[in-house]
Amino acid sequence: MKIYVPLDSAAKALGACDVAATIRSEAATRGLDVEIIRNGTRGMIWLEPLVEVETPEGRVGYGAVDVADVPALLDGKLASLGLVDDLDWMKGQTRLTFQRCGVIDPLSLSDYEAHGGLAGLRRAIAMTAAEVVDEVTTSGLRGRGGAGFPTGIKWNTVLGAKADQKYIVCNADEGDSGTFADRMIMEGDPFTLIEGMVIAGLAVEATRGYVYLRSEYPDAIDVMEEAVRIARAAGVLGADVLGSGRAFDMEIRVGAGAYVCGEETSLLNSLEGKRGVVRAKPPLPALEGFLGKPTVVNNVISLATVPVILEKGAQHYAEFGLGRSKGTIPIQIAGNVKFGGLYETAFGMPLGDLVDKVAGGTLSGRPVKAVQVGGPLGAYMPREKFDTPFGYEEFDGQGGLIGHAGLVVFDDSADMRGMARFAMEFCAVESCGKCTPCRIGAVRGVETIDRIGQGDGAAVALLEDLCETMKDGSLCALGGFTPYPVLSALRAFPEDFNMVREAAE
C-alpha cells in the first residue's frame, strides 16, 4: 500500500510528521506492507495533514488527519474526501508551474522525469541561447517577485552583456506576509526550480547560480540542498549538463532575517557578504550584478515557470491570462479564510470570486472587511474593489499591486488603524537605512498614527504629507510603497481613524 503524507512545512506545522510516524508504527503492528511517500502539499492547507492512499482508481484523500485517525485509516474505516484530483479546489485550477507539486516525491528525480520534468531543459539544450530567450519573451512571463518586469527582456540584456562570468541569482527571500508559493515549490518540487535555473543559465550564457533562501525556511533549505546534490550526482548540474557540453552549477545561500534583502540589489550586496543596503540603479543588476558581473535576478516562481514554458511551448503559456498579464499565477490565500492555500489559475479572476468563492469567506464566519493583496507593501482592498480582475495593470489602476500574489483576508473585527500602524512599524524595523524618508519617516508615521488614535484629527493631514514624502523620497519600494497600505486603510475605513466617512471622501 502506497501512502502519501506531505513534508511541506505547513503540513508539518499541523502534525504531518506525527501522522507519518503513527502510520508507520500502526502498519507494523498490523503486519501491513506500507510505503510512505513524503510528498509536497497540494496546496489545500485547511485539509493538512492531507493523507493520500493510492488505489486502482487514483489517489484517495483523507484530511485533515489526526494521529487518532490513523487506525481507522489503515482499517479502511475513515471517511474519505474521494479522489484528490476530483476535488473542486483541484479541478478549478490550471496547474502549470505547480503541476507536480504534491503529486510526486520531491526528491525523486525519476518521479520528476516521469511527470514531464527535464523535458523543457532537453528542448532548451537543442536551441541557441537567443532562441531560449525568445521563447521566454513570447510566453509573456513577467517577474513574479512583485515588479512584474518581463523576464525575457531582462534575460536578453544579460545575454547581450559581454563578460567572463555571468550569474543566475534566484530570489527566494519571500518575505511578504501572506505568501508561501516559493516555499511550497521548493519543498514540493525543487527540481523545477533547479531546471529553471539551468535553462536560464543556458539562455544567458551564465554558468553559475545561487539561490538566496531566507533563513526562516529551514525545511525548504534542507530540501533544496538535497535536491542540488541529487541533481549534481545525476549530471543535471555540473560541467556537462545532461551531456550538452555546457556547464551550470549552483549553490544554496541562506539569508539572515532582513526583509529588505528581498530587494534585488540589497540581496546582491548580502550575497557578496555586505550589509544588505539597497544600491542605486543604474547600473542594472543585468549589467553589473553579483560581484559586478551581469546577473539575472529572478523570483523562484518566475524561474520555476520556465520549464513548463519550454516543455509545452511559449504559445501554450501565453494563451492563458488577461491583457498583458499572461499565463497563470499561483495565488496564495491566507489570513482569516475558510479555505486557505495555493490556487494556481489564469490571470483575470475577480478578487471577489477568489475571496468569496475559492477562499469560502472568513474562517470566523464574520463579514470580510478588507483584503491586503501583495504583501506588506500592498493596498488594503475593501469590498467595493472586489470586482478588480487579478492582473498587474488592473490592480495598479485601483491603487494596488498584486506583488507576489498573496491575499490576506481580514474580517470586520480588524482594526485598520492598527494595521496602518503596523505597516509603518514594519517599515521602520526593516528599513535598510539609506533614505531619510524611509528610516525616519516610518518612525514618525507610527507616532502620527498613534496621535490620530488619541483623537488628534489634525494629525491626519500630517500623515498624508508624510506618505507623500515617503513615496517621493525613497529609493526602493519599502519606503516608497509603505504608504499604500497606510493610505488605502485611511481612505476606505476613515471611521477606524476616528473620522467620519464623508470627511475622507
Add this chain to the structure above:
Amino acid sequence: MADTQTTQTMQHILARHKGQEGPLLPILHSVQAEFGFIPGDVVQIIADDLNITRAEVHGVITFYHDFRDAPAGKHIVKICRAEACQAVGGNAISERAFEKLGVGWHGTTTNGAVTLEPVYCLGLCACGPAAMVDNKVVGRVDADKLDRLLQEAGA
C-alpha cells in the same frame, strides 16, 4: 584575543568556506551554529582571513536580525507578527507569550530556557497564527498550544 580553542574552531570554519564567492554570511551562519552567537573575539579572525576591516565585519553582523552578540536561551521561540497571522489572532498569542514568559521581544526568561523573538512571516500564512521553536514549525497556535510549547521548552 580569542583562546586557542576558539582560534582552532575558527580555522576549521574558515577552511570550510575557502573558495566561496561572498563567504561572509555563510561564515557567520557557521559561527553562530557552532557557538550559538557571534563571539566578539572572532571578528578580528574573520576580518584577517577575508582581508577586510573589523568595522566591516561588525557592520554586517549588526545589519542582520539573525546574528546575535550574546548567547540566547536554550530554546528560541519565534512568533509571527505579520499580517496574515494578525488576521487570525496572532497579537493575542504574542501578548500571552509576554505574560507567560515575563519577557518582551528579544528577551530571555530568567531560567535561561527560552528566548522570545518576533518573526515576520514563516510562510505558514494559511495556517496561522504561526510559530517556530528552534527549527520546528507550528501552525494554528492557540492559547493551549502555546502553553504546551512553552512548557516543553522548559519556560
